[in-house]
Amino acid sequence: MLTNFSTRADIPEGYHLGPNMRRRRGPAFITKTACTECRKGRAKCDGQQPCARCTSKGGLKCEYNLSVHVRKEEMRQEINELRTHYQMSEKIFELLTSGDQANLIVSKLQQKEPLGEILEQLGGHSPAGASLTAASSSRRRESLRSDDTGVAQSKTEYLSPGPDESEMYCFENGSRWTKLPLGDTVIEHLLLLYFCWEYPIFSGISKRHFVRDFNSGHDRYCSPLLVNAMLAVGCRFSDQVEARMDPNDGDTAGMHCYLEAERLLSICRGERSVTVIQAMSLLSTWNSSRGDYKRARFYAGQAIRLAVEVGLHLDGDVDEVPDDVREVRNTTFWGVFMLDQAWSLATGCLPHISQEGIWTKEPTVFDKDELREWIPYAGDEIPHGLDLRQPSNVRAVYKSLCGLSTIIHSTLYVMYADTDSLTAREFLDQYTRMLNWYSTLPEVLRLGENSTPSVLFVHMYYYFSIILTFCPLANLRFLDSKISALEVCTDAANAAVTLVRSYESLHGLRRTPCFLPYIVFASGIVHLGSLDPKINPVETMTQSAQEVAILQLMSLYHGSSKRACRILLNRALRTNSTDANLDKDAEEDTSSLWKPLVMGLIWPLADTPRHGSISDDPTVIRRLSIAATYQEKLKNNGFERAM
DNA sequence: GTTGCAACCTAAAACTACGT
């Protein structure tokens, strides 16, 4: 091998000799990519453009092909694109063979519409995604490998590949994310509960990003703080003893995880990351389930403030932000935005985002989450008799709640920015927007089409927002409209309770979204306030008994429900007995949280209150004085007193 | 100029040491 080097001294720099005097090349001599001509002649190429060899050969065409590593990367991308395309094709075939909208699909295929768009227009029917087993998933991969047609597919509108379908339901090595002595199985159980029953509502979490980082151990979209907060919420849905801090006390469900999350939050004070914001919204959710609405409101407020400080509300206009990052930031912002509107609505306060606030566009990405099936998960419990598997439609739910929250946002400004200048016209315009929103709900969210907890929640939350919007005006009439605020409230309360009953018959009341007790409570208050017990004692009791019964059932798992139940009973007793033993704490609860209800129904805007004597209440005095002073103004603004 | 094959590169899989 040393034929060209007669002595060791002849060996040029960069070469070294192996143990048996074989020539070895130093790394400096290897050109990373040789040109096509040098490759053809297996000759040394210096990597220049043109290279010395091509020049010396009289100007050969010196070209460089992509290196194998670049080509590998391209191939990986192509595999992912093919995989996505394959799954979508399968879904289309499934829909075609089921006969469901077959003609429509064929006509769209003939028009050469991309598969992704067709599926989106069809409302994101689920592929067999959720029920995919690891084996079938690997079979899919195998069949992809063996399919060597090499047909380049057009790019879909999906973002970069997330976890596989089966992996979206798999949470591995969870114990690395928490110091609590919970096993991986328990952690997975709690996370599955969270994602099944609470996740689509106000969460602000991009599941696929979270799952990917959770399983791979990366801390970009997952963190111990976020996981512990999520576990705390998951515990509210679990009956396992590990879910409780005190195994004998159901009220302590998730308390250990919550305390751990608060400890981690105190350590990372000042950290401004998406996971901190997401964790705060979960801590708010946990507190709302528990009934500590002051803390719930506090964390919701902290989350939206931090989101604005970090600039999550501005990402829609920043082109250089990668799609993945933008998606997570958008989702997070809208999650905390929705949460803030919910609490502002309940408490009758202005939201934390300014009236003309410019914020990021609603997420428009067609995400595979939409296609996944929703399967009721309850751990070891024997599943409900009905087969409730159906498309999750989480993105449709999310987008619809975003839309409704935007309307609520502007409605809150109309109502509370300057109460003196509230006009009937402005108010009814907002109401019209709400009605339009409801009438243009996507097909897949219509009642009867889909009955997942989150879809039912969309409807219930709509009626809740109607109640909370109209309640403050329950004592007024609109001069130029036949609409009665009290009637609208009562109808909305009836509809909300009917929906809760449907929820109960489909899913039971063991696992309900943490905000549900608040909706039931608002309906109960409306029923109590809208009926005069002296005139309709039986009807009053019957109506309110419905809400009390629902709240009692939920009170085993939601502390908020227990409190709400107490307040309703307290008010029901008051309306039916002059010497009822009143619960002062309950009264305080109502007046501090439920300002809109207090303003309109509980303490009516009349000189003599309808329900008992509470004229010494400072709220009433203030309202009465406002009423007297602004009687004329009311008329100018399009209202009149209803009583 | 052609071409066998050693040298080399990179990614992924398998292995190993170590801490809990």
Next chain:
DNA sequence: ACGTAGTTTTAGGTTGCAAC
């Protein structure tokens, strides 16, 4: 026993020396 991080091995590829 288990998970993690670092190391080694393996597989699949390219480069380019040197014999022909």
